[in-house]
């Protein structure tokens with residue numbers, strides 16, 4: 001049996017130290033009115049420790065608080081850190097659900113393997129998420145909002161030698177969120193980075209590790225400086241093939257109604273939204289190709305009208321139309337520069353399932369309570 005399989009059935013008892021003074025309801029309601037993304041946090045957090053001599057231990061839920069840390073903690077020097085992102089939704093019957101959390105648990109295990117970290121049992125990942133959503137259920141916003149869970153793990157050995165840490169901390173925190181993009185525009189604009197790349201073959205592009213995001217920030221700042229909402233990365237070898245955005249995958253919609261998206265080849269993140277949209281499109285009889293698409297072809301197809309729509313997708317961004325593509329070579333618009341029918345159709349299908357308004361034909365919905 002592989003390490004992952006052995007650990008899948010592993011379970012832990014979580015100790016409960018509930019907050020003696022959670023935020024009063026009126027203050028919480030004020031924060032939930034317009035939470036934005038990633039600034040409003042719930043009352044609790046889950047923590048689980050790992051030591052190579054003890055395995056996973058000391059699982060608990062406790063009041064959210066700063067983590068005391070030694071300045072020689074390995075993560076502060078060598079960035080051995082991974083994370084996940086998934087959302088809890090409020091259902092019409094007052095319950096709460098998660099969307100395909102097992103996929104996040106598995107991707108977390110794959111990220112851990114790539115970063116030479118211990119593999120957290122899937123069951124512990126799921127129990128930690130459920131426990132936090134259950135405890136902080138009052139923090140799930142109504143309407144279009146959701147409670148964004150951020151599971152993460154970092155190396156915590158006090159040692160400056162370069163090697164995998166012997167000590168780790170796994171946590172889950174929760175943030176009440178609305179839309180990821182602040183813009184009121186019907187579509188976002190993207191900047192194609194021709195100077196910086198995000199991930200090279202053999203690198204960590206397919207892992208959800210903090211280092212990938214650190215490496216994307218300068219290109220993202222360049223995008224912002226050019227008035228764009230997000231950066232688009234090209235492949236590191238030929239600087240030609242569209243890979244993904246700084247924090248989301250990308251899809252293209254053609255005049256025959258078909259879709260294409262860059263293939264998973266180890267340099268892009270295997271998005272759960274990406275995989276769900278491929279399935280939903282195929283359910284509708286829409287052709288989906290996982291194939292390479294060059295920036296030159298993108299520009300040419302937008303010019304002739306062969307390309308009708310493009311959109312970004314991810315947990316935070318859901319499905320967000322791309323209207324304008326800018327680079328040092330100039331700019332082009334996609335379609336009318338706003339959203340399109342195919343993008344809206346796929347978004348509605350996905351959000352319908354996530355929000356419990358459409359039948360969950362693939363068993364993607366995990367009920368928390």
Ligand code: PLP
Pocket residue numbers: 085244245246247248249269270271272273274313314315316
């Ligand atoms: N690509 C990157 C770099 C991301 O950070 C994300 C967000 O998690 C995605 C793609 C989309 O992944 P998912 O749909 O699983 O959220």
Ligand code: COI
Pocket residue numbers: 084085086247248314315316317
């Ligand atoms: C997500 O969609 O969960 C992401 O990780 C994107 C970004 C917030 C990093």
